Amino acid sequence: MKRRLFALALALLLAVSLPVSALARDWYIDDGDITISATENGQTVKQGDKDAVEDAAPVIKQNEQNNSSTATDKTITIDAEKDATANVTLGGVNIDASSRGNNTAGIRTTGDGNVTIELDGNNSVKSAADAAGLQKNNSGNLTIKDDNTTAGNLEASGGRGSAGIGGGNNQRADNITITGGTIIAKGGGDGGSAYADGGGAGIGGGHYGGGSNITITGGDITAIGGGTGSNDYKYGGAGIGSGGNGGGGTKITISGGKVTANGGYAGAGIGGGYNSSGNNITISDGEVEATGGYLGAGIGGGNGSSGGGRAHDINISGGTVTANGGGGGAGIGGGNFASADNIAISGGEVTANGGDYAAGIGGGAQRSGSSIQISDGTVTAHGGREGAGIGGGYASNGRDIKISGGEVKATGGEYAAGIGGGHDGNGSDIKLSGGEITAKGGTGGAGIGGGRSGTGSDITISGDAQVKSQGGTSNDYTGAGAGIGNGGTQVKNEANKKVPVDGDEVEPDTSGLTENGRLEYYAPGADMENDAPKKVIENKPEASAPSGASAPVYSVTDKDGNAVSYTAAREGSVLTIRVDAAYARLTLTADEAQALTAQSVEKVVFVTTGATSAFRPADLTAYASEAPFVLTHDGETVTFTAGETDLASLLLQA
Numbered sequence: 011m012k013r014r015l016f017a018l019a020l021a022l023l024l025a026v027s028l029p030v031s032a033l034a035r036d037w038y039i040d041d042g043d044i045t046i047s048a049t050e051n052g053q054t055v056k057q058g059d060k061d062a063v064e065d066a067a068p069v070i071k072q073n074e075q076n077n078s079s080t081a082t083d084k085t086i087t088i089d090a091e092k093d094a095t096a097n098v099t100l101g102g103v104n105i106d107a108s109s110r111g112n113n114t115a116g117i118r119t120t121g122d123g124n125v126t127i128e129l130d131g132n133n134s135v136k137s138a139a140d141a142a143g144l145q146k147n148n149s150g151n152l153t154i155k156d157d158n159t160t161a162g163n164l165e166a167s168g169g170r171g172s173a174g175i176g177g178g179n180n181q182r183a184d185n186i187t188i189t190g191g192t193i194i195a196k197g198g199g200d201g202g203s204a205y206a207d208g209g210g211a212g213i214g215g216g217h218y219g220g221g222s223n224i225t226i227t228g229g230d231i232t233a234i235g236g237g238t239g240s241n242d243y244k245y246g247g248a249g250i251g252s253g254g255n256g257g258g259g260t261k262i263t264i265s266g267g268k269v270t271a272n273g274g275y276a277g278a279g280i281g282g283g284y285n286s287s288g289n290n291i292t293i294s295d296g297e298v299e300a301t302g303g304y305l306g307a308g309i310g311g312g313n314g315s316s317g318g319g320r321a322h323d324i325n326i327s328g329g330t331v332t333a334n335g336g337g338g339g340a341g342i343g344g345g346n347f348a349s350a351d352n353i354a355i356s357g358g359e360v361t362a363n364g365g366d367y368a369a370g371i372g373g374g375a376q377r378s379g380s381s382i383q384i385s386d387g388t389v390t391a392h393g394g395r396e397g398a399g400i401g402g403g404y405a406s407n408g409r410d411i412k413i414s415g416g417e418v419k420a421t422g423g424e425y426a427a428g429i430g431g432g433h434d435g436n437g438s439d440i441k442l443s444g445g446e447i448t449a450k451g452g453t454g455g456a457g458i459g460g461g462r463s464g465t466g467s468d469i470t471i472s473g474d475a476q477v478k479s480q481g482g483t484s485n486d487y488t489g490a491g492a493g494i495g496n497g498g499t500q501v502k503n504e505a506n507k508k509v510p511v512d513g514d515e516v517e518p519d520t521s522g523l524t525e526n527g528r529l530e531y532y533a534p535g536a537d538m539e540n541d542a543p544k545k546v547i548e549n550k551p552e553a554s555a556p557s558g559a560s561a562p563v564y565s566v567t568d569k570d571g572n573a574v575s576y577t578a579a580r581e582g583s584v585l586t587i588r589v590d591a592a593y594a595r596l597t598l599t600a601d602e603a604q605a606l607t608a609q610s611v612e613k614v615v616f617v618t619t620g621a622t623s624a625f626r627p628a629d630l631t632a633y634a635s636e637a638p639f640v641l642t643h644d645g646e647t648v649t650f651t652a653g654e655t656d657l658a659s660l661l662l663q664a
Contacts (some may be wrong), residue, residue: 034067048096090123104133115145129162137663139170156191158567171217182219209237237274246274261513265576273303276313285318308333319348319392332460335365345375364394393423396433425462454488472522523549583612603630
């Protein structure tokens, strides 16, 4: 009996003396500053001068929840030791710490561990000068989520030179993940002060601070870079990425959600702030709209007038993506005075609109666009004034452009190519091997090749590519651009008067076209949807009809009668058949000659590596031979027969 009483007494003593595992409880920010501390042994909450108490999942609210206009200047600090994770729920707070002195953040994370913030209800936080709205100072991950049934949102506004979510003035921010919630993050500018401290990113680094490892998988996110006032116009931050002069926004990944990102002055929507690069940007899903501030790219670099702003390693594989460059900035690519390379699109629905003097996809104003690859997806690229649809900005080249699949429409701005160079820029090393591609030059620009006064070279059309190309129209300042080749230009005539001169066509390499491949040239100004092409090139492995025919009307064979590959190009009433061989035989019957005549083909030109010859199909119809007509090239030797009859007299001067 005594032993039982002793045991009972001991149990009661232990129950009183041992710590009790704390359940989640509500904390009211109005009652004082709150500090959450997480270690490997657990988590505590301390408010004001009160002792810390254990709470593994605190919910921070406001006494005046129903009065959203009432703000408190009290702050939240979340500290996590290494290998620990702090967990906090914002359950409806309205914090305005802007009056508490410089570098006072409404919410601040610290330590070497991870921080997870759950959003419930309406939350707003505004910080003082030099501090981010939600300032990330912990070296681990910051995760913002909305997993509970209660819908949560957060509006975070940074103070002078600071991010909405991320780094304070002169601070970078790394390792930020957003998985849900409705979030508005506004970077701070210089506040109209004389300091011209510039802007922080909406999400990412503060002024002079980079932003990296930023991941968005869900939610409705709006990120606005700071730097739009009268004094900070040169130094804006990105919507998502780095602050002004921040070095760069890198390793930015979007795989879901709805994301709207607007750069501050000279900052990209997603990527670099002023004088900062945008690189390692990956979009695989979601609905994304990115708009650069003036001089910034939609997705890519900020203004690069001081040597920054380059864009590289941008990969889009899915989602709906709209990228609008500010004046001088590409839709996807470099900011003003900044180049772009290693841009890959392999899926999704992508629309890229360049700002003035910048490419839709490629270089910013006066900078090149190179190493651009499109393998799938629906891609619409519009160059800004004097910028290529895909390629170079004003006075710059587009090179190493490869399209192997997808549906691609590229339209150059005034004086720029659809695919290739901007105004005064060249287009080279352009390889189109698959997909449905429409390239349209602006006034004086080639469809594929050079902008006004620029050249096109090393252009290959192969595989199953279905290509439509149209040079831009002429005006008093320039001649028309080639379908494929050079842009138009202007020269002085004998009377020393400037006259427009059309750009020269450059013959692309079409030898690799398959029987499903096709190249169509359209006259400048023609309706590419409704008008017939002026010239068609196909490469058929066996007998086939030229454009518009419903049945084969000739065959092209070797010495043994085997079908060989050839190109058939129709330009007006002239059909040109080319064979890349010294020996080739063109055969057609009287009925087939009549079919060509019915298609308004007035002249057929047969070209091999050793000879060129020509005839009129109408002459063959009139001859009415029962034997097929055979035009043979054997090196430089040309024969034309019908059975044993020599028809050399019917050959024309090619």
